[in-house]
Amino acid sequence: MDLPSDVSDVISNRIEYGEAIIMSKTFNRRDIIKLVGGGLAGMVFTPIPWKLLDDISIWTQNWSWIPVPPKGEINSKYSICTICTAGCGIRARCVAGQPVSLWGIKDHPVNDGALCPLGFGGHHLAYHPARLRHPVKLVNDNNTITTTEADRDDIISIIADTIANIGSGRSNEIVAALDNRPGRTVSFAYRKLLAEIPNGMYVTTGSNGTDSMEGFSEITGENVNTFGFNIEKAKTIVSFGAPLMEGWGIPGRVYGAMKNGIHDKQFKLIQVEPRFSHSASVADQWIPVTPGTEAIFALGIAHVLIKQNFVEEVDESYKNLVAEYTPQRVSDITGIRRELIVDTARSLATNGPALILCGREPAGGPFSREEQIPIWGLNSLLGNIGPDKMIVPRNPVPAGKSFQDTELATVTKLSDVPDKSIRVLIIDESESGNAIPWQLIERKLVPDKAFVVSLSPYLVGMTKRAHYVVPAPTHLESYQDIPPSFDARTATYAVSAPMYTPPDKVTEPVEFLKLIAEKTGSDMPTGSYTDLIRERAGEIHKKNRGWVYNPTNGRITETADILSERQFWGLLNDGGYWIDEPVNDTQVTVKSLFGSVGKEKLKSKLDDISRPNLALQVKYPVMLVPFGWRGVVDSGPVTPLISKLYQESEFRQGTNRALIHPDTGSLYRLRKDRPAKIITEAGELTVRVEFNDSIRPGVVHVALGPDQDRITGVKEVKIKENVLSVSAVNGHGTWRSTPARIQTV
Amino acid sequence: MDKQLQVRGTTRMEFRKFITYLIPWFIVLGIGLYAMYLVFRYGLNHTNMDNRFAFGLWIYFDLAIIALGAGAFFTGLLLYVFKREEFKSVINSAVIIGFICYSGAIAALVVDVGQPLRAWFTLYRPNAHSMLAEVTFCLTLYLAVLAVEYVPIVLKNRKLKQIPSFLVFEFKLHKFMPILAGIGALLSFFHQGSLGGMFGVLNGQPFSFRETVLVFPSTFFLFILSAIAAGPSFIMLTTWLVSKISGKKLVTKNVFMSLGKISGILLLVYVLFKSIDSLYWLNKTSPAVGFTVADHYGYAPFGIWILLLEVIVLGLIPALILINKKFREKMHWLLTGAFLACAGIALNRFVTTIQTLSLPTLPFADFLTYSPTWEEVAIFLMVIAYGVIVYSFSFRYLPLFPQERELNSK
């Protein structure tokens, strides 16, 4: 190709010129410095340094160890919370299938959009650091727990061998399963297996709330599982220690009453409780009775109600008993002004319907049976019991077909189990949300020989006492069925559908039971747990009663309109909630206001409780009263973000924080934020002192909160002392207050 | 060799002795550096500061040493701009003290912030409304000016000045000192003021909020006044201290007296304005937003006594001592006055930072207390050790006090 001459000249010139530059010998070090210096100076006028500065600033905000949240398609899944017995409906916001937040569902018939703080962190539990992903053997060395991986079959063999030993000998030793959440399908499976094997015993604690309804059971002679409360209808609720605002029953129901009624003065809460608790703070009125005198206060109310003719017919002998509890006398015992007793009784009668609740302090346990009787008795006096009243009967939820017409172990209360009798204990450890002191269980075990297996997915709480753990799937990892909460108005049923896949080596408790059955030659249903749940759902569908709430569209469908079992199951799978019809045709009769206890015994018991033991007071001048919030006082894990309420704010007191009136503090020369020692008959506990002038002088409230290992896990697992370790646990399974001594360390 | 580095005609302690004397300071410095490492590596959780007590020992320390370091610019201003030649005898020492105070303060600040790597953002995209941006700009520039002022002193080291070009550079730079002193004074006025303004503008904190005078809150001017009042006193105290430690006479007494007089007059003016400001604030500014004397001085241990101590015992009294010629002529009175003045300003900075944060503003918040961790104390001491070391080396090898040779002859 020929180029025009002028062009080729230019090119050749350029080449020469370029060569000249390259060949130039005068290009020395000074020139390089000049070039670099000039270049740098010139750079300032280009965008390069500024871009670089921006990049540096971006770099300083993106350190590699700061996690980057994964992105993906966002959708909603519906299910049921299984953290406690309330069974709240939840909506999970999922990113690429992974739940990133959980929410209550607005207008949900059960929890009405509400979820407790623990529920909001439910999706964290699968990643909890204390999670166990395979069976382990625990060795307790001086309260420090070490774990080694164990083989599930070995554990089953040990159990089967022990069962065989018990069966062959004439031993009274018991094989027991402890279930804090009776009524689930797995509960039936436990009962089935335990009925099959010799000396099998199905044990419950009542910590799901039913332990506070014992008194109700006493006066009516009815099973508490067939009654619920009509909270939504109540204008006044008198709560005898029921922690309505700390997560009682289905929390959303109480909150719903607050939400709807507070500004219209439609809802009034009177809290009868020695401590200025959370509920007492929210309540319209706080009645700070002397600890242990709640029942006397109830009798005082009854006295006024009867005397002022607010009650139509009352048994004469009950009248006689109540007559002794004049407002003045009650005032002397409870420390409440006479007028307040009278006013409270009047407002109950006039600002009705009024519901009287007797509750269980989540950490402090239930009232004793004798204390409960007069409290529940008030409901009878006010005519509160019966269909469409305050305490309503409800249908039981049918069991699955496999568990109908077959022998099931009877339900035994833990307190009724003979001491030192349990040889094999299987702890289900689905948490009820309320505390159970280990002493209560420990005293039932055969000393040194007992074999304890926990099915907990986590190495926390009570599980640390076990010899072996066969971890179960956790919250939202497998199908679980949700029987009604103890307070539910009608029977309900729902299924918590899984959102996660469980790790390989975890075992569904039903499968574990089946393996034991196989080894011991017992008869057990063959279906998987999901099959058994589905079977039960089928039974409910067959009843053709009630409605199903569908959270995906908020629609309520009559069960009768759901034609197929499959459709019903599908609805439950989508977070649907079956709600039974109210029971309208059963009349409830009150058998005796004294329950099975009898007038004289009740009176003497109550007098015992309310009479100060002066001899004991010399040695133990203060009263130790545990307290805590539901869901954190039990022994399961909690979301690490619960630290926002415990550690990162002063809002809730963490474990072993002692609330003491400043006067009491100065009496015992305690100092704020310093450790102090509490001494009881049961032992010693070091607590941290917090002065609080809303506390009754002479009382020490010690918090039972989540331990660090339950929040974020710990490197070294230890069994730690808490307030329950030094509380006196009586034969009836209560430990509400303990005489104690406090001193500086 | 060591002797060859020292100023001709001065005698300094033996090298071995000098090093022995410095060893404890180096140990303190080392511990401080370790604490610094901990803070940089693991974060500010190694301090006892918290979300409410967001400022602690370090910020207090910064405010205090920056106020006391004001002697540098103020002496420079008096010497180079107002031609008060008597201050020539302390200017070098004043510059070094200023440099130490400011560089130390900046070192403490760098540890104090959460992301020191981003500290330059302030210069890059500043918020003109922020007093802290102003402080950052002024501090950065003024530290540069101080460094430029320090350079000639370093170049006057006996060995360095044997290099003729260094001497020439020093000589020429020295000619520009009035400009640098002027700029330094301007910057100093602004950042001293801004440090006060930092707290005076906080309308969310009625304890420190003050009315505005000419765009700036009154604390802006009070901080300038108090700094220039305390600065000369601090120069006097340090010079006296160095003189005591070295066993040398360093400046003539009339310099001390001049410093004292200036301090005294300014302190009196400061006390007057501070009193007016306090009264106006307690009776007008603060009640207007519902905060009374009890809200500010009702929490033990910060009673009204702290205000009286600051204004009267550590303000009015030293001012009167320093203003009175009879007292001034007696060295111990002069030093007492200077010490009280410096203590007063230190207390003022303490009240401004710590008491502000201690007092609750939110009606349901608590009165809080704060005590520093060992890391905070170590870094605080580290800065002091750094100052002692830098000053000791400077005193040993650089001509700080031109009068020294003359005054130490018999």
Next chain:
Amino acid sequence: MFPWVHEFRPELGHLIFTGGFAMVFVIVMTTIVIVFKKVYEIYKQRAVEKIAWQAAFEDFPTFNKRCRYEISGLFNERTCNNYFDCRECAVNKQLLEKGIPEKALAAAGDDGNTEIFGLNIPLDRMYHRGHTWVKQDEDGNYLVGLDDFGKRLIGKPENIELPEIGSKLHANGTAWKVKRGKADTRILSPIDGEVIETGDPEKGWYLKIKSEPDNVDTSHLLKHGKEIKAWFMKELERLQFALATDGVGASLADGGVLIDDLPKSNPDADWDGVYGEIFLEP
């Protein structure tokens, strides 16, 4: 701060703020640049030595900056503000033009003595205030040596660092360096010129400077006997003062005669400080 940075706010307050600081920055930077430029200019003019001397001179206490005419009694009090370079001194020029110093000194008369306290002060040469003398040699070139006062101060130096032959000297610049014990100093050059030969203490002279008679201005040197002796007296005073600084009771004289080797007889004195004082090197 900059218009191209994200979030730049074109508000008045912001502009005043950043503008103000930019101005301050520019002033500081300009100052530094100007200083560098000046230094560079000095380099170019090869005036480094001169300026270095001037810088040193600024640090002298007033006591050391006395005008030669104050010493010789012409003025009651006069401080030199011309860096001991009388060649450029306007006052000196005027005085010389009018012949006033000559007349005054002549009027005072000279006793012809060439010895003070045993110091040998030959009057056939010119003296510089840094204790060197200049004498024209037979070949017309200039010999430069240390005067008797300087000799006795230094005694037997351990090291002398003489300039290379061919190097240019400037009056008041460094001529050579000496070291004695822990003390050292540089000796100022009395005149401008090129070194053509170097001597040593034995020879009595140190440098031979190429004669350029037309160019060599010696008006800054002390020539008159009266003036020279008055100056020596003052120098003795200064020496006493310098030695007193350290508090060492140095004995300077032996029977009214200055000791030959002062450092040897007073080893404890701060000779380094004394050298700095006497040889004008602060």
Next chain:
Amino acid sequence: MDTRKKIKTDNNKTKHPQYGMVVDLDKCTGCGACSVACAVENNQQPATPDMCSRTGNTWRMMYKVKNGEPFPDTKAVFVPMFCQQCDDPPCKYVCPQNAVELDPMTGIVAQIPERCFGCRYCHAACPYEARYFNWWDPKWPEGMEKTLNPDVSPRMRGVVEKCNFCHGRWQSARAKAAAEGRRELREDEYKTACQESCPTEAITFGDLRDPDSKVSKLVKDPDTFTILGRLGTKPKVFYRTTRSWVRRTVDRDIYSENKEKVHG
């Protein structure tokens, strides 16, 4: 001269929604759900073992405020305290590097962690103690980072953060509306996490500029007030109570109390 009134706000010029919140203290049961829901929504780090209430990171801090009477006359109210989204935010004016901005589009006081260098001057400026500094490196238990909200970036150690009315939710809502061709958001489209979590619906949130919004109607209620409003920072978070002791305790206004005494 009151400088506080002199500070101009950009928002007077804007026609964009200005979001505000009313918290009904009579309805708040102090259950703490909002604190946890907020933490989940905004990827707040869980506590380290050494954290305490003063060094934690609780954008929505719950206070139990008592009436000051000892046992047995104690009464208490639960007050959630968080960034009050002032219209004249003192924190914004003090931040040296513009890490705090008053978003004219929403009226939200935005804390921009990327610009913050952690000087904590804003902490000193904020009368509500609503600002939180990351004293620790954020750490999540292994695997839990999968549960982080993709709409919000986790912050790093050494920067300040605080409530931003779930700004991530606003952005998502805007994106959704934009996809439907709308520029304005409907009232129920943008909710904060705390609002959504509140079981008693004690929180009302919405556009204060819209006279028909629930929140602006509530703001006009005489029982609605701001805490420390007299400092002149113009908070956009309001509290509501019908109980006079609550109002007195929560917003202790000595000045007005004195006035009351004079009059009666």
